[in-house]
Amino acid sequence: MSAVVVAGPAPPSRKRRPVGKVVVFVLLLAGGLVFASVFVYAALSAVKPADEVLASPMRWLPTQWLWGNFTLPFEQAPFARYYLNSTVVGVAVTLLNVVTCTLAGYSFSKFAYRGRNLLFFVVLATLMVPLEVIYVPLYALVFDLGWVNSFAGLIVPSATSAFGIFLMRQSIDGLPDELLEAARIDGAGELRILWNVVAPMMASPMAALALFIFMTNWDSHLWPLLVGNDEEHRTLPVGLAAMQANNLGSGGIPMMMAAALLALLPTLLLFLVLQRKFVEGITMTAGIK
Amino acid sequence: MALTRTAPDRARGARARPPGSGRPGWRRRRDAVGLVFALPALALFAAFAIYPMLRVFQLSLYDYNLTSAPVWVGLDNFRFLFGDERFLASLGASLFYVVVTYGPAVLLALVLALGLNTRMRGSAFVRLLYFAPVATSWVAVSVIWRLVLQPEGLLNQTLNTDIPWLTSSTWAKWAIAIAAVWKEVGFFLIIFLAGLQNIPKDLQEAAALDGAGSLRRLRYVTLPLLKPITVVVLVMAVIRGFQSFSPQVVLTGGSFGTEVINLFVYKTAFASARMGRASAVAVLMFVLLLVVTFVQLRALRRSA
Numbered sequence: 158m159s160a161v162v163v164a165g166p167a168p169p170s171r172k173r174r175p176v177g178k179v180v181v182f183v184l185l186l187a188g189g190l191v192f193a194s195v196f197v198y199a200a201l202s203a204v205k206p207a208d209e210v211l212a213s214p215m216r217w218l219p220t221q222w223l224w225g226n227f228t229l230p231f232e233q234a235p236f237a238r239y240y241l242n243s244t245v246v247g248v249a250v251t252l253l254n255v256v257t258c259t260l261a262g263y264s265f266s267k268f269a270y271r272g273r274n275l276l277f278f279v280v281l282a283t284l285m286v287p288l289e290v291i292y293v294p295l296y297a298l299v300f301d302l303g304w305v306n307s308f309a310g311l312i313v314p315s316a317t318s319a320f321g322i323f324l325m326r327q328s329i330d331g332l333p334d335e336l337l338e339a340a341r342i343d344g345a346g347e348l349r350i351l352w353n354v355v356a357p358m359m360a361s362p363m364a365a366l367a368l369f370i371f372m373t374n375w376d377s378h379l380w381p382l383l384v385g386n387d388e389e390h391r392t393l394p395v396g397l398a399a400m401q402a403n404n405l406g407s408g409g410i411p412m413m414m415a416a417a418l419l420a421l422l423p424t425l426l427l428f429l430v431l432q433r434k435f436v437e438g439i440t441m442t443a444g445i446k
Numbered sequence: 447m448a449l450t451r452t453a454p455d456r457a458r459g460a461r462a463r464p465p466g467s468g469r470p471g472w473r474r475r476r477d478a479v480g481l482v483f484a485l486p487a488l489a490l491f492a493a494f495a496i497y498p499m500l501r502v503f504q505l506s507l508y509d510y511n512l513t514s515a516p517v518w519v520g521l522d523n524f525r526f527l528f529g530d531e532r533f534l535a536s537l538g539a540s541l542f543y544v545v546v547t548y549g550p551a552v553l554l555a556l557v558l559a560l561g562l563n564t565r566m567r568g569s570a571f572v573r574l575l576y577f578a579p580v581a582t583s584w585v586a587v588s589v590i591w592r593l594v595l596q597p598e599g600l601l602n603q604t605l606n607t608d609i610p611w612l613t614s615s616t617w618a619k620w621a622i623a624i625a626a627v628w629k630e631v632g633f634f635l636i637i638f639l640a641g642l643q644n645i646p647k648d649l650q651e652a653a654a655l656d657g658a659g660s661l662r663r664l665r666y667v668t669l670p671l672l673k674p675i676t677v678v679v680l681v682m683a684v685i686r687g688f689q690s691f692s693p694q695v696v697l698t699g700g701s702f703g704t705e706v707i708n709l710f711v712y713k714t715a716f717a718s719a720r721m722g723r724a725s726a727v728a729v730l731m732f733v734l735l736l737v738v739t740f741v742q743l744r745a746l747r748r749s750a
Contacts, residue, residue, distance in 0.1 A: 185561050189575030198600045199590040215603040261487035268480025283495045289689045290732045293715045293724045294501035314494040317487040347479045376583040378692045394585035417589040421582035428581030440640035
């Protein structure tokens with residue numbers, strides 16, 4: 158990354174700037190470090206002996222570095238199970254969303270059938286209705302289907318998203334119709350065109366969607382608490398909250414910190430690696446191109 | 447949000463493809479295949495979004511406990527709620543949470559965005575520090591903040607105070623708001639930064655050439671142009687705020703005046719098995735969110 162790049166003629170006030178800019182930068186950096194200190198504190202607490210975490214006066218560093226604390230969640234709770242469940246549910250929900258949203262986005266963008274605009278409007282209208290409004294009857298439905306405490310209950314109701322369909326439709330709108338016509342003249346069927354022409358060119362929005370859905374799902378707490386609250390089906394948020402409720406004494410704090418850090422690590426790493434896609438996904442939820 | 451996007455979209459779709467009745471047969475067959483592509487998503491929406499949406503209105507008029515048949519009670523659920531102190535308190539707790547968390551979070555995000563909207567070396571790293579909490583899950587973060595907010599935790603030790611953050615009716619709601627500001631600032635920062643990048647550079651430069659100092663440029667160029675985004679951000683903030691659940695569950699379990707409306711719905715439906723009454727709260731929440739969104743979008747249209 159280069160230093161300040163100025164396009165065009167420099168405005169007159171540019172000259173005074175550097176000092177002020179540096180001061181602002183130092184303030185922003187200090188604030189950022191305050192934000193990050195929470196993670197550092199959690200990480201250091203995770204490797205402390207239990208009686209040191211709440212010592213007063215506080216010491217940042219442990220006297221003994223107990224790296225073994227990171228295995229405690231796996232020994233004292235079915236943490237591996239929670240991890241596996243979150244991974245299975247997250248991957249399944251993500252794949253299903255990419256498939257259903259791409260299909261629907263393609264349909265709403267490139268075909269003309271009666272009622273298309275109305276259907277798309279109805280899909281968009283559901284954006285106005287958060288899970289928090291509908292989860293009581295949704296739970297009743299899933300209960301009637303016999304899906305309480307099952308992976309079906311955790312996965313199927315989240316298998317598509319209005320935001321994803323909107324995003325895919327907008328992106329596919331940008332594909333020239335001539336491209337599809339050319340493939341049709343070559344005799345390709347619609348499914349083949351979707352797979353060989355549309356999907357490869359939509360790799361970028363599909364990736365942004367996948368990342369967004371996976372991260373949202375990893376964070377999901379309320380719904381899994383309702384339909385997956387036995388030991389077999391608990392995902393990380395549900396399992397973590399249950400562990401917290403069982404470990405309110407200070408003895409369990411290093412283990413809880415280790416568990417929390419292990420739970421947030423995958424999405425944090427994904428974010429660090431795919432930062433631009435992540436930012437893209439969030440800005441699109443606000444409707445900024 | 448959805449509604450503002452739709453109008454131009456529909457117009458564009460209609461222009462691109464006039465629904466011609468005189469389409470040839472092959473064309474109609476192809477479009478039928480297109481409809482099939484939308485069916486998986488549409489079926490899922492019908493079952494898991496639209497049906498529950500209609501049903502929540504219906505159930506709000508019934509007494510229902512999941513196992514026996516619903517009993518019609520008319521508006522009794524609503525009548526009960528408006529006289530129920532616990533419901534009114536949860537409404538208050540949610541309003542407090544929305545205002546005290548999202549007011550500071552949005553303001554802080556705006557200030558940070560103005561500062562971080564540079565190509566200065568190192569600003570990418572500083573951004574990461576603020577973004578990181580957004581990429582983590584609420585429950586994990588709340589578990590960490592439980593420790594930070596202990597009487598001998600990081601916050602009290604840093605401020606040199608002795609506040610019972612999580613076990614006092616005075617402080618618990620502030621404690622949750624502090625944790626939530628930390629978690630949410632980055633989200634709005636990302637949106638404001640994107641908004642700032644959409645502002646044409648030449649406008650700033652033209653103002654500078656006319657002799658406007660940086661404060662005047664901020665006041666008369668940048669902030670007015672950020673107004674539409676700010677309204678979208680405020681709508682999102684209110685909706686996010688009313689959805690809050692995890693920090694209250696993990697940090698206080700809803701005690702000490704932190705039982706927000708969503709937690710109240712959860713407890714009413716699943717601890718007391720009063721699905722009808724919980725649905726009535728959900729209906730009220732939906733109406734509230736709709737009104738807030740409408741009012742904010744109207745404010746945007748009037749000022750634009």
